[in-house]
Amino acid sequence: MASTSDDAVLDRADVLCRARGVKLTAQRRRVLAILCASPRPLGAYEILDAMREGTRTLAPPTVYRALDFLLEQGLVHKLESLHAFVGCSHPEHPHSSQFLICKTCGAVAEIEDEAIARSLGSAASMSGFQPQRRVVEVIGTCAGCAQKGR
């Protein structure tokens, strides 16, 4: 189910890539579209299956290459604790975000919390460490599932 907001995301991605001088090819756009249309993170092989809809015959490297590109461009994120991928909710500015992952319903909320970013940064600089990539994932129960659960 591709909603209008998904189309909007894709259009924004087009604009971004053009501005950056990189190519959002058909395959890459397709992977992004599939991720945006999903309410939950998808594994690479789930994406692969989705792309095969309609008799296409594709192999894993195709998906991984597209994902590599999208990750580089900040258009998708990888959830390390799930081995899965999500579309980024605000790809315009470079950012390092954090994720709240509900293990009950599988939903993932991407947050961008300044306090977390700051405390991470200062902890790193205290050790003279130069951060390049930040993985921040909190696994637990979302508000909705906590409600139902009790």
Added chain:
Amino acid sequence: MASTSDDAVLDRADVLCRARGVKLTAQRRRVLAILCASPRPLGAYEILDAMREGTRTLAPPTVYRALDFLLEQGLVHKLESLHAFVGCSHPEHPHSSQFLICKTCGAVAEIEDEAIARSLGSAASMSGFQPQRRVVEVIGTCAGCAQKGR
């Protein structure tokens, strides 16, 4: 190279497990010893190889079972971004710690930063999210490698 401090860690682990009424069996102790003796995180199959030294014939489940136990007891941590494991540097108290991972030399520093824990906690509670597990890994360049690098 099992240093004296490694032995100390193992002894502390013995005491901890006894106090908790769980068994640090020979296999589990062995896995912990291998992890503690390594200056860098090890993958499950690297641990497996290390355990095979001396003609023993072992299969993956043996290592994964031991790792599950050690993870539950907080004696080792898993680094999601590396698919690898490290010995915990302070297993006495339950804790959620954070990791600085140098992609140049492979060294990992485990830190326990109150500010990070607090900001994570407050971001979660703002969404009504109940955290169970926290994955915080910063990938970058450690002080030593940054020195040499330039």
Added chain:
DNA sequence: AAACAGTCGGATACAGTATAACGTCTCGCG
């Protein structure tokens, strides 16, 4: 001692995740 329950671990097989290596095609450019 015999029977039993529970835990640990050996062994085989397999599922899921990711990449290496090589070939082809296309496009932009000199």
Added chain:
DNA sequence: CGCGAGACGTTATACTGTATCCGACTGTTT
């Protein structure tokens, strides 16, 4: 046109993790 770079197809394979079944050991109960 000829060339180089990038994107993609294809095959094979490596790496990570689990399911399942079974045997060995321990401690307990009768």
